Amino acid sequence: MGIITIERKVLEKNDEIAALNRKLFKDNKIFVINIVSSPGSGKTSILERTIEELKGKINIAVVEGDVQTDFDAKRVERYNVPVVQIVTNGACHLEAKLVKDALDNIKLDNINFLVIENVGNLVCPAGYDLGEALKVVILSTTEGDDKPLKYPKMFMNSSVLVINKIDLLPYVNCNLDVLKKNALQINPDLKIFETSCTSKEGIKEWCEWIEENVST
Amino acid sequence: MHELSIAQNIIEIVKDYVPEKDYKDVKSIMLKIGEMSGIVADSLEFCFEAIKIDTPLSNSKLVIEKIPFMLFCNKCKSETSNTFGVRICDKCGETDTYVVSGTDMKITEIELDS
Numbered sequence: 001m002g003i004i005t006i007e008r009k010v011l012e013k014n015d016e017i018a019a020l021n022r023k024l025f026k027d028n029k030i031f032v033i034n035i036v037s038s039p040g041s042g043k044t045s046i047l048e049r050t051i052e053e054l055k056g057k058i059n060i061a062v063v064e065g066d067v068q069t070d071f072d073a074k075r076v077e078r079y080n081v082p083v084v085q086i087v088t089n090g091a092c093h094l095e096a097k098l099v100k101d102a103l104d105n106i107k108l109d110n111i112n113f114l115v116i117e118n119v120g121n122l123v124c125p126a127g128y129d130l131g132e133a134l135k136v137v138i139l140s141t142t143e144g145d146d147k148p149l150k151y152p153k154m155f156m157n158s159s160v161l162v163i164n165k166i167d168l169l170p171y172v173n174c175n176l177d178v179l180k181k182n183a184l185q186i187n188p189d190l191k192i193f194e195t196s197c198t199s200k201e202g203i204k205e206w207c208e209w210i211e212e213n214v215s216t
Numbered sequence: 217m218h219e220l221s222i223a224q225n226i227i228e229i230v231k232d233y234v235p236e237k238d239y240k241d242v243k244s245i246m247l248k249i250g251e252m253s254g255i256v257a258d259s260l261e262f263c264f265e266a267i268k269i270d271t272p273l274s275n276s277k278l279v280i281e282k283i284p285f286m287l288f289c290n291k292c293k294s295e296t297s298n299t300f301g302v303r304i305c306d307k308c309g310e311t312d313t314y315v316v317s318g319t320d321m322k323i324t325e326i327e328l329d330s
Contacts, residue, residue, distance in 0.1 A: 003328070
């Protein structure tokens with residue numbers, strides 16, 4: 001009987017490709033965020049407001065991830081920014097290899113800000129590095145203030161939390177202070193923004209933060 | 217439900233380490249899975265059992281050791297654990313802590329019958 005002793009991370013292959021993506025982004029001076037959230041929290045809406053606010057100031061490109069359809073890419077295309085749709089055909093998250101392949105369809109030398117919109121899922125995308133600078137988790141007020149405690153891994157692995165749909169706070173059972181307290185218990189280093197894509201509240205602050213991180 | 221793709225990754229990694237002629241002799245694959253790794257051990261075992269049948273590793277099984285989520289507190293210098301994933305020291309309540317273990321997932325040993 002033989003025992004082979006190894007010490008290998010199960011997702012090492014994904015991490016290796018993510019490292020290649022990260023180097024590519026660094027060489028091209030592109031600030032890359034990986035947006036993660038449950039379905040319907042407003043990822044694409046925030047992206048649309050962001051493009052409206054920042055177009056002409058910085059050069060944005062988008063990689064859209066969905067289980068099925070190119071609805072989101074079509075929404076983003078209307079703003080005349082480069083966009084690639086990844087259809088995962090059932091897979092619940094994006095992996096580094098899918099992003100690497102998608103990058104073949106974007107001219108990176110013209111870009112300084114890339115948004116990867118992950119598949120809507122508050123569990124699986126947390127475990128996969130895509131080569132991004134940081135993960136941004138979006139949580140909408142309609143989802144409730146307990147979600148950071150119920151899905152800790154996502155909040156643990158994200159650097160920024162965007163609390164969206166704050167215009168709906170008077171109508172939903174969500175306490176903003178409790179939500180923030182819960183999120184900071186999981187990750188005390190989280191940077192938090194509060195936004196509404198309808199009233200556009202907080203979009204300016206969010207976009208200013210992006211501008212600070214983009215090298216022009 | 218990404219345990220299926222994790223199970224496929226495990227099979228690929230084992231194939232990297234074991235010579236092809238010995239695939240059928242792989243008896244156990246030892247895994248260390250952090251309690252905050254986002255992986256459900258039962259679900260991973262279920263997926264592995266389901267897909268191994270169509271691979272040369274059909275005689276193997278997973279042996280999973282769960283690694284607790286541990287924090288080190290920069291204030292009181294103690295190591296504590298919790299099952300919620302919160303970054304709060306269980307001893308003094310401080311949030312100035314860092315994660316020591318329990319967030320990743322590794323293959324540590326492959327056992328072969330021979």
